[in-house]
Amino acid sequence: MSKVKIFQPVEQKKREAAAAPATDSGAFHAVVDSRRSVRVYADDPIPTEVMDACLDAALKAPNSSNLQAWEMHHVVDPKKKAALVEACLSQPAAGTAAELVVFVGRPDLWKRNNDWMLQALNRLDNAPKSALQYYKKITPLAYDQGWMGWRTPFKWAITRWRGLSRPYPREPIGKWGMRMWVHKSTSLACAHYMLAMRAHGFDTCPMEGMDSARVKNILSLPRQAVITMVISAGKRAEGGVYGERMRFDSSHFIHRH
Template sequence: MVKVKVFDMPEDAKRPAVEAPKTDNKAFKDIVESRRSVRFFSSDPIPQSVIDDCIDSALLAPNSSNLQCWEIHHVSDSEKKSKLAECCLGQPAASTAKELFVFVTRPDLWRRNNQLMLDEFDRRGDMPESAYQYFKVITKMAYTIGWFGMLAPIKWLFFNLRGLTQPTPRGPLGKWGMKVWGHKSTALASAHFMLAMRSHGFDTCPMEGFDNVRVKKLLGLPRGADVTMVISAGKRAEGGIYGDRFRFDKSLIVKTH
């Protein structure tokens, strides 16, 4: 039998229990089930208060180490918006959208955000030493990749040697590893955003059919940034949804161990 090491919560991290608020699964299901990718939008505008609220919901998404290495670019300037729709290959989901948002991952900003986190701990003044240690030691070991990812082979060797005898995180390694790391969290923020739009009665379409180089140039993004997806939003027009929803049989997807 495999022995599992049980970690005790560090004494200094113990806090009083917080009661979980009551929630409404029916309301959640209504939102999840009525969200569809909409390819044609009506001319109904989205109030700014709705946009602000959806952005707030996006920013509450879970994210790796809470480093929040993401940006949301709301492209509202009409000329820039048409250029962005062009970068999205002119697809109707972009060209008919009332609003366009670009979800961008910024793994290149992890160090800045790591410091912001430590500054916040100092401001709060009651953070346990174990939390400080996480952002002073662990994140630095996990996310430092060196100039042009030069540390990647060394990290690879270290992780894999250590992994021979004990469970060891194997990444992220190098520039691409950090991009994958960033995209995971930014995709979750994107999902929050789309569900929030639906909760307000609006629709969205996530898009990866775009020219990454041109979108980055249009938004003035640096090399270290990467576009996770472009999200169009508005109210669904008649015929704006391509057919009935279809998902594969669950038996192909869900595995029980």
């Protein structure tokens, strides 16, 4: 593991900040502050180019090992859309929406994507050795749970034993661990998508109030796929935001150690 660059300590010397693209923090906070979960939308459609830009923003979310074990299912077929609204328990946030996208985690596809990553690296003229090493050695150790999860008890035992004497990466372990693993990255894609929508002047509502088995059925997804959220989008209607934003005092949640 020590051969992989991201796990190597950097030289202890003074480091200057590198040039990074300029950003507009005011614009960013305006987007964050004005994003609200919208339960009733106006009839306005969302232009295709906005949908494309926001889905593209979702794909730029940070994700574990850059394995992109996610899918975004934009449901446009009217029959499927009606079925999806029903699977979302006929919530107005789904029923009145211009667009519905299902964010799906695909723990079953980590190996395919790992192979894609190795192929992409091998196409580079000078692929970093540590990156190749990472996708050949580390990711299989981390994500391969074995057929029917047979590695799970061994991973669990090895992790605990090795972790006694040194820092050792503990998760993901087993099929449930892999589900959690995809939920983390897919949730970040959801956040990117919702903020991008707001930046384009549209609104969203994330929904886990839905029947995930039915949603998977509508999208013909395999058993191993996990539904992270369904996100509706459109222009907020008058009264479509249910009240002021409520948050508990930040002192409960932000801890400094």
